[in-house]
Amino acid sequence: MSEPTKIMLIAAEASGDALGAGLAKSLKERVGTDLTLVGVGGPRMAAEGIKSPFDIAELSILGWIDGIKAYGRVKKRIDETVAFVLRERPQAIVLIDSWGFTIRVAKAVRKVAPEITLIKYVGPQVWASRPKRAKVxxxxxDHLLALYTIDAPWFESEGLPTTVVGSSALHIDMSGADGDAFRAKRGIAADAPLLLVLPGSRPSEIERMTSVYEETVKRVKSQIPGLQVAVIAAGTVADDVAGRVAAWPFRAHLVQEDEKYAAMKAANLALATSGTVSSEIGMAGTPMVIAYRIDNLSYALMKRLVTAKYITMLNIAADREVAPEFIQHDATPENLTKAVVERLANPDLAGAQAKAQLEALEALGGGGPHPSDIAADAVLKVLADRKV
Incomplete structure (x- = not known):
């Protein structure tokens, strides 16, 4: 009788929680009752039966300075995670995204339990900055599950076996996302301009970007009086977003995670904090304006390290600014208002951008098996090969 398989999944923020949930589902479909899943994660992994020993919301940190401020808290959670590993003794651990947290967990586990197979899901974007991280x-x-084909050569050249699984954002089934129904449910006329605001999924993003978006929307509404506004409240920061939006001096429809794709379909334009969500918006066929801010010292350091011309994946794929990006000091209400109004007032410009976004995303890869299924097969193969 074969030994039951125990796999631990570790995610430290909302995007990783989503990846972990998809991977957990695919693993269960393949292994069935002979599989035990444990881990650190958020509500989506919890829905797949993975109970986290602590709330990961406090680990969602952006920038070096925020990281320094939170060092004591993060170090405590790293120690708790390693202790959790030693209690559970899984055969394999999948460390999902969140470089700063997961690389420290990996190094600590390697020291105290070298027999455990370690798999990283989403590698650092070494082609954009800090290539030495590939060697680290x-x-x-023991293995990397990479999102894009451009990742693989950087790590394979250092001797790390890599499987390209693809990005889940490029495999979203939006066939059930009904933009018309979204509008009807909220009393938004079919011809009313609708701006969708996506402030982010990290507490620091919400803190820095929400006030910028509030002022931007106020200015846009003064130029487009009939403008309707919807705001997406992402999982771990939903309560924070809801509280801030409730204080806005104009009405905004609050959107929960389960309706976000319908909201993307319904919107004429999205105003979004840079992240994985930009690919989702692009797949929905909605033009977007991207903004991004971190603390000034972290930004100054980042500018010295980053070699990529853009931060939005579809812009990187196209090697041009398909979706306008406003970074740090350029992410002002004035600049954002101008870009938003231009696109809301010019459907041809918005439509051409939406088409170009889709073309750029198609170049990154789509179709074929879902990334969660490819990732699950790769994890099980790595485990099987280690047993031989």
Missing amino acids: LTSAV
């Missing part, structure tokens, strides 16, 4: 990751884990 190679020494810390």
Whole structure:
């Protein structure tokens, strides 16, 4: 009789929680009752039966300065995670995204339990900055599940076996997302301009970007009086977003996670904080304006390290600014208002941008098996190969 398989999934923020939930579902479909899943994660992984020993919301940190401020709290959670690993003794651990947290967990586990197979899901974007991280990751884990084909050569050249699984954002089934029904449910006329605001999924993003978006929307509404506004409240920061939006001096429809794709379909334009969500918006066929801010010292350091011309994946794929990006000091209400109004007032411009966004995303890869299924097969193969 074969030994039951125990796999631990570790995610430290909302995007990783979503990846972990998809991976958990695919693993269960393949292994069935002979599989035990444990881990650290959020509400989506919890829905797949993975109970986290602590709330991961406090680990969602952006920038070096925020990281320094939170060091004590994060160090405590790293220690708790390693202790959790030693209690559970899984055969494999999948460390999902969140470089700063997961690489420290990987190094600590490697020291105290070297027999455990370590798999990293989503590698650092070494083609954009800090290429030496490829060597660091190679020494810390046994296998990498990469999102894009451009990732693989950087890590394979350092000797790290890599499987390209693709991005879940490029495999979203939006066939059930009904933009018309979304509008009807909220009493938004079919011809009313609708701006969808996506402030982010990290507490620091909400803190820095929400007030910028509030002022931007206020200015846009003064130029487009009939404008309707909807705001997406992402999982771990939903309560924070709801509280801030409730204080806005104009009406905004609050959107929960389960309606976000319908909201993307319904919107004429999205105003979004840079992240994975930009690919989702692009797949929905909605033009967007991207903004991004971190603390000034972190930004100054980042500017010295980053070699990529853009931060939005579809812009990187197209090698041009398909969707306008406003970063740090450029992410002002004045600049954002101008870009938003231009696109809301010019459907041809917005339509051409939406088409170009889709073309750029198609170049990154789509179709074929879902990334969660490819990732699950790769995890099980790595485990099987280690047993031989």
